Each structure stands twice: as C-alpha cells, then as structure tokens.
Amino acid sequence: MATRQLDRLQGALLGTALGDAVGAPFEGRHGIATREVEAWLASSAQLRWTDDTHMAMTLAQVLRDTDGSLDTQRLGDAFAVAYESEPWRGYGAGPPQVFALARGGMTYLEAAGSLFSGSGSFGNGAAMRVAPVALAARGDVDQAAALAETQARVTHTHAEAVDGAVFVATAACVLASGTGDRAEVIALLPRAADLLPSGRVRAAITEIIDAARAGEDPAAVAHDLGTGVAARESVPAAVAAVLVGEDVTSTLVAAVLLGGDTDTIAAMAGAMAGARYGASSIPDRLLARLEDRETLDELASTLLTQGEPDHTG
Ligand SMILES: [Mg+2]
Numbered sequence: 001m002a003t004r005q006l007d008r009l010q011g012a013l014l015g016t017a018l019g020d021a022v023g024a025p026f027e028g029r030h031g032i033a034t035r036e037v038e039a040w041l042a043s044s045a046q047l048r049w050t051d052d053t054h055m056a057m058t059l060a061q062v063l064r065d066t067d068g069s070l071d072t073q074r075l076g077d078a079f080a081v082a083y084e085s086e087p088w089r090g091y092g093a094g095p096p097q098v099f100a101l102a103r104g105g106m107t108y109l110e111a112a113g114s115l116f117s118g119s120g121s122f123g124n125g126a127a128m129r130v131a132p133v134a135l136a137a138r139g140d141v142d143q144a145a146a147l148a149e150t151q152a153r154v155t156h157t158h159a160e161a162v163d164g165a166v167f168v169a170t171a172a173c174v175l176a177s178g179t180g181d182r183a184e185v186i187a188l189l190p191r192a193a194d195l196l197p198s199g200r201v202r203a204a205i206t207e208i209i210d211a212a213r214a215g216e217d218p219a220a221v222a223h224d225l226g227t228g229v230a231a232r233e234s235v236p237a238a239v240a241a242v243l244v245g246e247d248v249t250s251t252l253v254a255a256v257l258l259g260g261d262t263d264t265i266a267a268m269a270g271a272m273a274g275a276r277y278g279a280s281s282i283p284d285r286l287l288a289r290l291e292d293r294e295t296l297d298e299l300a301s302t303l304l305t306q307g308e309p310d311h312t313g
Helices: 003-026 034-042 051-066 072-085 094-103 108-118 131-136 141-152 159-176 182-193 200-213 218-225 231-244 248-257 262-277 293-305
Strands: none
Touching (some): 003 051, 003 131, 003 159, 003 262, 003 293, 034 248, 051 131, 051 293, 072 094, 131 293, 141 159, 182 231, 200 218, 200 231, 218 231, 231 248, 231 262, 248 262
C-alpha cells in the first residue's frame, strides 16, 4: 500500500481521538464562540479523550488480535471489560445496559436489540468508534462496510445507528484514496452515502453534501437538522464540518462550533478529516497534548501492517 494512503488511514484513528478530546469540554453546549475553541486549542492542557476513543481503541485491539474476522461476543466482552476498568470516560446509558444484559446470559446482539423496547439504540455510539475498521480493511470500502456493521450491532442494532457507522467507516476509506481537494471530496462522499439503504441518515447526509455543492453553508443545514446524539443528526453534522474545514484543525473547530454532542461530532469529523489530510498533516503541538498518543500510533501501525503481503519469502 502506498505510504500516502497509510498516512491517511492512520489519520482516521488519530483524528478520532483528537476530535473527541478537542470536543469533550464543550459537550451539550450551544452557541459556542469561536474564540473559546481557539483558546482551548492554543492552551497547553492535556487533550483527554472520552468513551468514543476508549471504545475505538478496544475495537482496534480486538481487530488486531482476531486478524480481520470480528466475533461479536469477543468484541462485546472486550467493550465490557474496558467499560468496567474506566467507567468514568463519559459512557452513555446504552452500552452499560447491554453489558449487564449480556452478563445475565443474553448474547450481545440480543441484548443490544432489546434496548428501547426492542428497536435498539439509534444513537451515534457505533459510528463514533468505527475508525479502526477502515485501518483493518486497509481502505477497502466493502470490507470496511461489513466490519462497521458487525461492530455496530454489538451495542446498536437500530438501522440508523448501523448506517451512521457504515458511513463514517466507508467515508474514511474513500477520502483516504483521494487528494483532499474540496470539489473532489464533494464528489467522493456520495460514494459512501450511496452504500447506505435509503433512509433518514442517507437523506440527511445527502442534504448536507447537496448544500455544499450548491455553494450554501453546510453548517447552517446541519444546525437545522440538529446536533444531538442520534446518528441521523450527528453523523450529517460531522460531514458538514468536513465540508467546512480546510485542514484537520479547522474541521474540528467547525465540528465543535455546531454544538450539541460535540465530542462525538468532532470525533467522527476527525476520522474523516484525518483520512482526508493524513496523520502527518496534524500539528505536532496538538498531538503532543493528546492522551496516550503512543498507544494510538502503535494500534494504527499494527492494524495497517497486519495482512500486508509478505514479500520476504
Ligand atoms: Mg464521548
């Protein structure tokens, strides 16, 4: 695989963690001022990530240890163990319920499907953590889509939650193969959206992309669609940030300024912007502040090299 594409895919994982950590202090707020976000970016405080990255790292570890195949029971157990070790990471209410039901004897798929009176969660929890599948699939869109869906159903069985995860993973793959040019991004993102069944997530993402293509402000459209924890709101919001941003940092600023579920919107925007611009484009001064950056680098490197054809024999 070309060095440039490896850098882009590594960027998807680092961008997730960086976005999560940059957005975390603003979670739940609206009317955030640009100067507040810029002051936070200019500070020297550690950039501590939340459940989004905690789960992404757990997913990355399981993908590393299972060599491409993904067992939902094994992944669920790993999520549960990680949650028990650091429950203060800002987890939503859903995953701990799934873990408790699984401890009681249900499979993770049964437990996740039983939430919300049997409709499953339509939150963004499966999309926020999905970046490692783009690395494990080494940018292959179809493989990434399949892995994204499998990992989603361990905690999120609602079609909108699955669609959000499939979109973020496949968008990272298509952006990692491009040049990063904005017109090209507007042309590439529909390839990821078109993989989704017609539904609310696809319709909202398409509305955001259409606005950008028409020269309108995608952030204004995202504001109207909403920026809450539902995948049908926050995933399109992350797309809007990608279309507003001109590099990883400005994409994360745009994501945070949308307000609402800022850590997760910025994590998903970071996954896509990281794939668009590459890990090497992210300013060192930000990466130096990022919690446990070494482990993230190691996981990215391992996922990207395993499965590499062996040319030594
Ligand atoms: Mg979070």
